[in-house]
Amino acid sequence: MKEKPILYVVIPCYNEEEVLAETTKQLKVKMQKLIKDKNISEKSKVMYVNDGSKDKTWEIIKDIAAKEKLFTGITLSRNRGHQNALLGGLMTAKNYADVVISMDADLQDDINAIDEMLKKYKDGCEIVYGVRSARKKDTFFKRFTAEGFYKFMKFLGVDCVYNHADYRLTSKKVLEEFANFKEVNLFLRGMFPLVGFKTDVVYYERNERFAGESKYPLKKMLNFAWDGITSFSVKPLRLICTLGFIILLISFGIMIYSLVRKLTGNTVSGWTFLSISIWFIGAIQMISIGIIGEYVGKMYSETKSRPRYIISENLEEKNK
Numbered sequence: 455m456k457e458k459p460i461l462y463v464v465i466p467c468y469n470e471e472e473v474l475a476e477t478t479k480q481l482k483v484k485m486q487k488l489i490k491d492k493n494i495s496e497k498s499k500v501m502y503v504n505d506g507s508k509d510k511t512w513e514i515i516k517d518i519a520a521k522e523k524l525f526t527g528i529t530l531s532r533n534r535g536h537q538n539a540l541l542g543g544l545m546t547a548k549n550y551a552d553v554v555i556s557m558d559a560d561l562q563d564d565i566n567a568i569d570e571m572l573k574k575y576k577d578g579c580e581i582v583y584g585v586r587s588a589r590k591k592d593t594f595f596k597r598f599t600a601e602g603f604y605k606f607m608k609f610l611g612v613d614c615v616y617n618h619a620d621y622r623l624t625s626k627k628v629l630e631e632f633a634n635f636k637e638v639n640l641f642l643r644g645m646f647p648l649v650g651f652k653t654d655v656v657y658y659e660r661n662e663r664f665a666g667e668s669k670y671p672l673k674k675m676l677n678f679a680w681d682g683i684t685s686f687s688v689k690p691l692r693l694i695c696t697l698g699f700i701i702l703l704i705s706f707g708i709m710i711y712s713l714v715r716k717l718t719g720n721t722v723s724g725w726t727f728l729s730i731s732i733w734f735i736g737a738i739q740m741i742s743i744g745i746i747g748e749y750v751g752k753m754y755s756e757t758k759s760r761p762r763y764i765i766s767e768n769l770e771e772k773n774k
């Protein structure tokens with residue numbers, strides 16, 4: 455563990471011209487303090503990732519990078535969305551840094567949590583998750599939907615850190631392993647726990663966006679949540695099978711009911727046969743789809759070809 459690691463702060467920016475000046479101002483003070491206190495190397499930087507913005511964001515970033523040696527930037531060829539932009543930034547920053555922290559351009563995530571993140575890193579943690587301790591400043595709707603989502607993910611068996619967005623510290627080692635996750639439907643906050651290693655969390659309070667507006671309207675948020683669920687869980691597929699078996703049970707009930715009605719003589723002719731057939735065939739079809747779903751699920755996880763294991767220490771290497 456280096457005493458003075460090179461830290462890169464990666465910040466995706468989409469149409470953020472209104473916030474960049476203030477963000478830069480605050481981060482400059484923070485970075486200078488960290489360098490002065492010998493917490494990080496003087497080679498550390500803030501890396502803005504322009505996600506194909508339509509406004510002057512990239513011009514502003516270039517301007518900042520030219521004036522301030524603590525700041526740098528990359529730009530994507532077009533808008534690819536927050537998760538892709540962030541990944542692009544992380545994969546670029548890992549070539550220069552020992553440790554990388556990702557955060558949003560609007561500084562809704564308290565930058566003072568960086569100190570504690572670095573402290574945990576120096577204690578040997580490879581990933582430190584920033585967790586929102588309270589969502590007092592979020593609207594009721596945002597809080598309700600977001601917290602409901604994390605609970606639902608847990609129900610689906612996804613190993614997700616509760617109330618953690620994309621404010622996190624990752625070491626170079628983690629990012630190098632992460633490069634082997636080749637999937638294209640990104641849900642980074644669910645993927646990092648798959649990497650493993652020693653991890654910890656840091657709590658902070660989330661602020662309001664100080665300028666500009668959210669780039670995550672409801673539609674994007676729902677899409678993102680749906681991506682998270684479908685990229686991490688094949689449980690919805692398995693539910694089809696379960697549903698099929700429930701309907702099969704119901705169909706047996708219907709069968710008995712229809713036969714009793716027939717034997718007691720108060721049915722029109724043909725009704726018994728039809729009602730039994732409809733329910734029974736329905737159940738068989740549902741179960742069949744469920745079985746196909748099982749195979750589709752298997753194929754799905756195969757095509758993602760995530761690494762099957764990651765070695766964190768090898769004594770043989772050390773003895774060399």
Ligand code: UDP
Nearest residue numbers: 466467468505535536539558559668669670
């Ligand atoms: N962002 C991005 N590309 C997009 C949308 C958003 O890079 O297509 C960035 C945005 O600039 C910000 C971060 O993702 O730095 C989070 O967005 P925002 O603050 O609008 O989301 P919220 O905090 O409202 O969930």
Ligand code: MG
Nearest residue numbers: 558560562663
């Ligand atoms: Mg925000």
